[in-house]
Amino acid sequence: xxxxxxxxxxxxxxxxxxxxxxxxxxxxxxxxxxxxxxxxxxxxxxxxxxxxxxxxxxxxxxxxxxxxxxxxxxxxxxxxxxxxxxxxxxxxxxxxxxxxxxxxxxxxxxx
Amino acid sequence: xxxxxxxxxxxxxxxxxxxxxxxxxxxxxxxxxxxxxxxxxxxxxxxxxxxxxxxxxxxxxxxxxxxxxxxxxxxxxxxxxxxxxxxxxxxxxxxxxxxxxxxxxxxxxxxxxxxxxxxxxxxxxxxxxxxxxxxxxxxxxxxxxxxxxxxxxxxxxxxxxxxxxxxxxxxxxxxxxxxxxxxxxxxxxxxxxxxxxxxxxxxxxxxxxxxxxxxxxxxxxxxxxxxxxxxxxxxxx
Numbered sequence: 001x002x003x004x005x006x007x008x009x010x011x012x013x014x015x016x017x018x019x020x021x022x023x024x025x026x027x028x029x030x031x032x033x034x035x036x037x038x039x040x041x042x043x044x045x046x047x048x049x050x051x052x053x054x055x056x057x058x059x060x061x062x063x064x065x066x067x068x069x070x071x072x073x074x075x076x077x078x079x080x081x082x083x084x085x086x087x088x089x090x091x092x093x094x095x096x097x098x099x100x101x102x103x104x105x106x107x108x109x110x111x
Numbered sequence: 112x113x114x115x116x117x118x119x120x121x122x123x124x125x126x127x128x129x130x131x132x133x134x135x136x137x138x139x140x141x142x143x144x145x146x147x148x149x150x151x152x153x154x155x156x157x158x159x160x161x162x163x164x165x166x167x168x169x170x171x172x173x174x175x176x177x178x179x180x181x182x183x184x185x186x187x188x189x190x191x192x193x194x195x196x197x198x199x200x201x202x203x204x205x206x207x208x209x210x211x212x213x214x215x216x217x218x219x220x221x222x223x224x225x226x227x228x229x230x231x232x233x234x235x236x237x238x239x240x241x242x243x244x245x246x247x248x249x250x251x252x253x254x255x256x257x258x259x260x261x262x263x264x265x266x267x268x269x270x271x272x273x274x275x276x277x278x279x280x281x282x283x284x285x286x287x288x289x290x291x292x293x294x295x296x297x298x299x300x301x302x303x304x305x306x307x308x309x310x311x312x313x314x315x316x317x318x319x320x321x322x323x324x325x326x327x328x329x330x331x332x333x334x335x336x337x338x339x340x341x342x343x344x345x346x347x348x
Contacts, residue, residue: 002175008151014181015168016158022189023217026196027203036197042336043328044194049287050300050324051190052280054317055163057304058187059277061313074277081278085285092133094285095278099137102274 069110077102116234120242123228127220128250131162135254136261137275138165143262144269145173152259156252160216164188165255166276187317195222206237216244218251219283293335300324 003011030036060078064070081098088094139152155165167188171181195217202225203210217225221244230239262269288297300320307320333339 002145003172008147008172010178011168011172011176011181012155012158014178015155015161015164015171015185018182018185019159019161019164019189019192020215022186022192023196024214025193027200027214030197031200031204038336038338039329039332041197042332042338043325044197046296046328046335047324048191048194049284049291049294049297050303050328051187051321052284052287053297053300054304054320054324055188056277056280056284057301057308057320058317059280061308061316073271074274077274078277078281081281082285085282091279091282092130094282095275096133096137098278098281099272099275102278103269103271106271107268 069106073102073105073110076105116238116242119231119234120239120246123224124243124246124250127224127247130220131247131250132254132257134162134275134279135251136258137272138162138169139255139258139260140262140269141166141169141258141272141275142172142255143259144272145169147172147259148263149256149259152255153252156248156255160248160251161189161192161218162220162251163276163279166273166279170273170276184317187321190321191219192217195219198222198226202240206241209237209241213240213244216248218247221247292337295331295335296328299327299331303327 026036030040060074063074077098080101081094084097085091085094135156138156139149142152142155143149155168159165159168164185167184168181171184176184196214199213199217199222203213206213224243224247225240228239228243230236284297288294291297303323304316304320307316307323311319328335
């Protein structure tokens, strides 16, 4: 626990506030019976895949080369997540399977 | 609200029950591994209630991030929620005070259920929506608490459990890739972020990446937006 309880509560309050705000903003801006601007609707459609791709790259920012342990575990477990999801299409199986595999790889195989 | 509403809502939420128990448990375990017990896990799941947002929260708490960093990164991770509300404007209209809870609880999974599920004959639609949302969050809180308790009871090595966040994003990306009309936004997002990582470094990569993405997508609108031409025609009466 690197933070004090008060600091932790402040961080949680900020996370809760920002999360609620992102969910409430469309209602605050556009819930008046009129249609939202076309540009907003367009961005609303095309942004999510771009943002998710951004977050995947962000998650993998700690990957290092050339040592095998620096890049092989996320590559193997990431591929496992994608393949499991294409195969079974079940969030639970894909996320859990890939995470367990990753834990085995970093704790055992490439430790 | 009655038995009939519950009988209609519960089966719809069963996939989320399984998913949230599992992902919630992973969250509880992760939080436990950095020294926060079951009370903290339940508190975060009650107040924040965001899967990827709370995984990120664990990393932020572990790193002792500043409140500015916390706000910015939470915004980045939850950015897609800005879009979800747009498709719920009509559905939530007229729900009274419960609408606030519906907005608060609009997670990826609840959004997915609400955009497809319909209340059966004889069941009030708003009661049904509210109950689906409420059940979903109860699974999430329960999963977090179980994970936290398991973590403290077993005390096993949780190194690498944070990969659940990467896996979650990959799973969302696979779903989006399969249903997308064009893969250009996803490819653009990945390429822009990679370029930003190389140019700005791991600490400051997100803001430049996001700026490039929004500007590029706005410029690409004539190519990506099927409504673009029609709107052009309409604007010249």
